[in-house]
Amino acid sequence: DIVMTQSPDSLAVSLGERATINCKSSQSLLYSSNNKNYLAWYQQKPGQPPKLLIYWASTRESGVPDRFSGRGSGTDFTLTISSLQAEDVAVYYCQQYYGTPYTFGQGTKLEIK
Amino acid sequence: QMQLQESGPGLVKPSETLSLTCTVSGDSITNYYWSWIRQPPGKGLEWIGYIYYSGSTNYNPSLKSRVTISVDMSENQFSLKLNSVTASDTAVYYCAPGQGGGWFDPWGQGTLVTVSS
Numbered sequence: 001d002i003v004m005t006q007s008p009d010s011l012a013v014s015l016g017e018r019a020t021i022n023c024k025s026s027q028s029l030l031y032s033s034n035n036k037n038y039l040a041w042y043q044q045k046p047g048q049p050p051k052l053l054i055y056w057a058s059t060r061e062s063g064v065p066d067r068f069s070g071r072g073s074g075t076d077f078t079l080t081i082s083s084l085q086a087e088d089v090a091v092y093y094c095q096q097y098y099g100t101p102y103t104f105g106q107g108t109k110l111e112i113k
Numbered sequence: 114q115m116q117l118q119e120s121g122p123g124l125v126k127p128s129e130t131l132s133l134t135c136t137v138s139g140d141s142i143t144n145y146y147w148s149w150i151r152q153p154p155g156k157g158l159e160w161i162g163y164i165y166y167s168g169s170t171n172y173n174p175s176l177k178s179r180v181t182i183s184v185d186m187s188e189n190q191f192s193l194k195l196n197s198v199t200a201s202d203t204a205v206y207y208c209a210p211g212q213g214g215g216w217f218d219p220w221g222q223g224t225l226v227t228v229s230s
Binding site for chain 2: 001036038040042048049050051052055056061093095097100101102103104105106107
């Protein structure tokens with residue numbers, strides 16, 4: 001199985017400041033034939049299902065605010081919220097879909113400082 | 114717009130079989146691979162497996178011996194059966210379609226299944 005490891009486990013950031021969450025995979029998620037990284041990011045608020053934010057490591061889902069961005073390649077990826085808003089308080093997960101079983105990171109809890 | 118709704122018993126006894134159904138509206142069940150994902154209370158996400166409308170399946174090896182996913186095209190539904198459950202199977206169970214390369218969107222609201230006598 002591909003192991004996904006996120007850091008940090010929790011993060012407190014002031015409103016308006018930048019938040020960065022890291023995700024590392026145990027093997028490369030870059031598929032050479034199409035040069036795409038098979039990685040997605042989700043946001044989960046309490047009592048709600050996860051919501052897709054980003055796929056292909058850096059493609060923002062329709063309707064997701066542009067303060068959310070994803071980057072990285074191979075085994076190292078980041079999700080950045082450029083200017084934290086109160087509604088961004090949530091747990092964030094990365095997920096690899098390079099191969100089955102699909103696997104998720106353990107989650108990063110983002111709070112307001 | 115696609116919507117998904119999980120349904121089934123919220124309480125299952127140890128050693129019995131957990132059975133859930135996901136009803137899809139707003140799109141055809143023939144258009145995607147359909148997954149079950151679970152989340153124990155306060156913990157992370159675990160992919161259980163997926164099915165295609167043809168009946169082709171792919172299960173997480175960690176659960177493969179106990180899982181069956183089936184599809185009912187006439188009802189636009191797919192189902193999960195997990196047998197020989199224990200307390201560690203207590204979780205919120207979600208259904209979701211696999212998009213593009215394999216991300217999940219949208220998700221059902223989820224249903225909590227508690228395994229307890």
